[in-house]
Amino acid sequence: MHTLFDCHKGCKTRVKKINAAYDLKQRLISFGVMKGSEISVLEHAPKKKTIEIKVGKMRLALRDEEAKYIEVEMI
Amino acid sequence: MTQEIKVCPITAKHIKVALVGQPNVGKSMLINSVSNAHLHVGNFSGVTVDKTEVLFDYKDYHFTVVDLPGTYAFTDFTIEEKVTHKYLCNEDYDLIINVVDSTNLEKNLQLTSELLTMNKKIVIALNMSDEAAKEGIEIDEKYMSELLGVPCVKVSAAAKTGIEELIDTVVQTYTKPKIEPKLVFSEAVEEEIEKIVEFLQKHHYEANNTYRNVAINLLQNKEKTYQRISKKALWTELQTVVVDAIHHIELHHNTDDLKEAFAEEYAAFNRGVVAEVVKQTKAESEAKTLTEKIDSILIHPLFGIPIFLFFMWGLFQLTFTLGNIPMDMIDGFFSWLGDVIGPTIPNDDIRSLVVDGIIGGVGAVVLFTPNIIILFIGIALLETTGYMSRVAFLLDGFFHKFGLHGQSFIPLVTGFGCSIPAYMSARILKNDRDRLLTLFIIGFMSCGARLPVYVLFAGAFFAPDMAGNILFAIYVSGAMLGLIAAKILKMTAFKGADEPFVMEMPKYRLPSFKLIWHTVLTQTIMYLKKAGTFIAGAAMLVWFLSNYPHNDLLDKEYAQKIEKATDVNQKTELENRLAQEQLEHSYLGRIGKLSEPLVEPLGFDWKMNVALQAGLAAKEVVVSTLGVLYSMGSDVDENSKSLADNIRANIPFASAVAFIVVIMVYLPCLAATTVFAKEAGGWKYAVYLFFFTSVVAYVLAFIAYRVTLLIS
Numbered sequence: 001m002h003t004l005f006d007c008h009k010g011c012k013t014r015v016k017k018i019n020a021a022y023d024l025k026q027r028l029i030s031f032g033v034m035k036g037s038e039i040s041v042l043e044h045a046p047k048k049k050t051i052e053i054k055v056g057k058m059r060l061a062l063r064d065e066e067a068k069y070i071e072v073e074m075i
Numbered sequence: 076m077t078q079e080i081k082v083c084p085i086t087a088k089h090i091k092v093a094l095v096g097q098p099n100v101g102k103s104m105l106i107n108s109v110s111n112a113h114l115h116v117g118n119f120s121g122v123t124v125d126k127t128e129v130l131f132d133y134k135d136y137h138f139t140v141v142d143l144p145g146t147y148a149f150t151d152f153t154i155e156e157k158v159t160h161k162y163l164c165n166e167d168y169d170l171i172i173n174v175v176d177s178t179n180l181e182k183n184l185q186l187t188s189e190l191l192t193m194n195k196k197i198v199i200a201l202n203m204s205d206e207a208a209k210e211g212i213e214i215d216e217k218y219m220s221e222l223l224g225v226p227c228v229k230v231s232a233a234a235k236t237g238i239e240e241l242i243d244t245v246v247q248t249y250t251k252p253k254i255e256p257k258l259v260f261s262e263a264v265e266e267e268i269e270k271i272v273e274f275l276q277k278h279h280y281e282a283n284n285t286y287r288n289v290a291i292n293l294l295q296n297k298e299k300t301y302q303r304i305s306k307k308a309l310w311t312e313l314q315t316v317v318v319d320a321i322h323h324i325e326l327h328h329n330t331d332d333l334k335e336a337f338a339e340e341y342a343a344f345n346r347g348v349v350a351e352v353v354k355q356t357k358a359e360s361e362a363k364t365l366t367e368k369i370d371s372i373l374i375h376p377l378f379g380i381p382i383f384l385f386f387m388w389g390l391f392q393l394t395f396t397l398g399n400i401p402m403d404m405i406d407g408f409f410s411w412l413g414d415v416i417g418p419t420i421p422n423d424d425i426r427s428l429v430v431d432g433i434i435g436g437v438g439a440v441v442l443f444t445p446n447i448i449i450l451f452i453g454i455a456l457l458e459t460t461g462y463m464s465r466v467a468f469l470l471d472g473f474f475h476k477f478g479l480h481g482q483s484f485i486p487l488v489t490g491f492g493c494s495i496p497a498y499m500s501a502r503i504l505k506n507d508r509d510r511l512l513t514l515f516i517i518g519f520m521s522c523g524a525r526l527p528v529y530v531l532f533a534g535a536f537f538a539p540d541m542a543g544n545i546l547f548a549i550y551v552s553g554a555m556l557g558l559i560a561a562k563i564l565k566m567t568a569f570k571g572a573d574e575p576f577v578m579e580m581p582k583y584r585l586p587s588f589k590l591i592w593h594t595v596l597t598q599t600i601m602y603l604k605k606a607g608t609f610i611a612g613a614a615m616l617v618w619f620l621s622n623y624p625h626n627d628l629l630d631k632e633y634a635q636k637i638e639k640a641t642d643v644n645q646k647t648e649l650e651n652r653l654a655q656e657q658l659e660h661s662y663l664g665r666i667g668k669l670s671e672p673l674v675e676p677l678g679f680d681w682k683m684n685v686a687l688q689a690g691l692a693a694k695e696v697v698v699s700t701l702g703v704l705y706s707m708g709s710d711v712d713e714n715s716k717s718l719a720d721n722i723r724a725n726i727p728f729a730s731a732v733a734f735i736v737v738i739m740v741y742l743p744c745l746a747a748t749t750v751f752a753k754e755a756g757g758w759k760y761a762v763y764l765f766f767f768t769s770v771v772a773y774v775l776a777f778i779a780y781r782v783t784l785l786i787s
Contacts, residue, residue, distance in 0.1 A: 004530070018335075066576060
């Protein structure tokens with residue numbers, strides 16, 4: 001399984017599935033992170049503790065834990 | 076369909092508008108340009124935590140605009156979202172203005188589509204249209220109005236364009252009957268909606284919403300709709316229809332989560348709308364946007380943190396060096412005021428109350444204002460430019476280890492200067508638990524007022540060349556204790572799963588002078604008003620405790636002795652002894668003596684105990700109280716050679732170490748504690764903080780005392 005956490009800076013992906021619990025899933029959806037949305041990884045903090053992604057035109061910051069819930073495929 | 080009838084005879088032309096939008100779309104800025112209102116507009120997610128009402132008149136109408144906190148969707152994830160959702164569902168208002176960011180329409184429409192099912196009149200304000208034009212984004216607002224069935228108006232809050240048109244549209248929409256918005260779902264969902272609508276029509280259900288919206292609400296598990304409809308007889312049959320429909324939709328979307336299914340539906344609809352109405356004239360370049368370019372420097376894995384530390388250092392320097400200039404003036408002014416007013420009051424008690432109690436107390440409050448103003452300006456700058464989110468991004472990794480949030484760093488660092496602005500700056504943490512935890516450990520960062528005590532003791536027990544290192548060690552160990560305390564609190568009192576960290580990184584924007592001015596002004600006035608009353612009251616209480624009961628006999632006795640004394644030195648010594656005995660007999664002194672057995676295990680005598688208790692009021696008082704108690708007169712400061720000598724002679728080293736530990740850990744001061752109570756959300760938290768810090772201080776001081784005894 002490939003998650004957003006495994007992606008490197010600059011890579012482009014498409015969301016396959018969100019494996020998070022209800023609350024977090026709703027949160028992600030409200031930011032536009034849902035099945036089928038295209039996500040690119042812009043930057044990450046040292047040790048990948050936090051990563052910055054781009055969904056549509058919005059930039060989002062996630063912790064490593066949250067990123068591991070997002071199953072993606074490379075495009 | 077029954078229509079609610081609103082009767083309002085006097086203000087017949089009153090329009091109440093709910094202003095709704097996602098964070099960072101310039102909602103508050105829009106209200107500002109509409110009404111010239113004084114509002115805080117921020118570029119950091121969720122600056123408007125409370126809903127703000129703004130009143131203004133336009134043509135023949137009275138407008139009430141309720142600025143609701145920014146919300147991404149109705150998920151009730153944050154306080155902001157809860158406030159907004161609750162208001163929109165339960166309160167009475169005529170119309171919604173949905174503010175959207177024209178440069179990012181698709182994402183913003185996600186909230187819009189949820190609003191469209193609310194059975195309210197809506198006007199969409201396409202904000203930041205000037206910015207969109209610059210980026211080559213052209214929106215056909217007429218076509219968009221047609222597609223959605225909702226009037227859309229291009230505006231720019233920053234450039235103040237389209238504002239009048241927006242208000243005119245609001246008035247028109249208000250006067251005209253409601254038009255059903257056109258929200259179209261996929262065929263599969265539409266089919267299921269149709270089935271429920273047919274069922275409702277067949278059974279002549281009396282709804283206060285259209286059948287279509289009732290059906291959509293049922294499918295989306297909207298609590299309120301269920302509450303209404305489940306009381307009706309038709310519910311028993313309808314239930315199976317709805318369950319079937321939900322099952323079909325879930326199957327169609329290949330998910331077990333209806334919210335997700337509908338989010339996908341909305342997203343598909345919005346993509347369709349955007350494809351129809353938005354034209355990108357300039358090809359979206361593959362080159363980085365300005366924000367991305369700035370980000371590549373500011374959140375660089377290597378340089379990001381040093382750059383941030385530099386900014387913090389600057390802010391810190393400004394707060395406590397620039398802030399000190401007016402502070403000296405304010406201090407001078409209040410002592411001058413005391414000197415002028417004092418002699419005009421004949422009664423001794425009243426004079427002391429006015430000069431030492433009231434003027435002294437209020438002076439202490441006003442004294443911190445310059446620091447606070449500078450800090451507020453700094454924070455407002457960080458917030459409105461969008462840099463604050465980057466700070467959280469950079470530091471979260473480290474602070475998360477201790478159960479804190481990346482943004483906890485700012486209040487914690489500020490705590491080294493003064494706990495009061497530190498507690499106030501903890502507002503930047505939007506999550507309740509994160510904020511509380513941070514508030515609880517701010518006190519571990521030794522504030523500037525504790526420095527004199529450290530200097531005095533380090534000077535008394537260590538050689539001058541070692542004292543500096545000792546000082547540094549005290550500060551560092553305080554901070555480390557704080558982080559450990561955070562970890563322990565997180566594992567005990569604040570136990571529970573971590574709040575997820577999903578945060579928008581807004582575009583960088585230039586700060587607006589007017590906005591920062593308004594923010595800082597309101598916050599400063601709030602500080603002076605709310606904290607001022609508390610702090611002045613607390614200062615008077617301490618003044619009372621340390622001055623009463625006053626023993627007049629002692630006064631007379633000493634007056635005679637002082638008269639007899641010939642030597643000037645002898646006179647001052649007698650005066651000091653009088654002050655000491657008076658303090659000993661005051662309530663504060665009595666409490667100190669009474670609780671002496673309690674502090675004996677820490678190696679404190681009653682004098683140190685009284686000094687610590689006085690220190691609860693303010694740490695500045697500790698040194699002067701020690702001065703009085705060790706008969707040096709109250710005019711001593713930390714550099715006083717003889718007080719240091721006296722302390723070395725009278726206080727054992729181990730007791731001194733324990734004393735410093737208590738100073739490091741226990742409550743910063745009364746003023747800070749009142750601010751803490753306000754920021755934490757109640758006095759009960761101040762009681763928790765008191766017990767928490769006292770217990771920690773006691774235990775650590777006991778350990779320090781015993782260990783030092785063993786070593787030396």
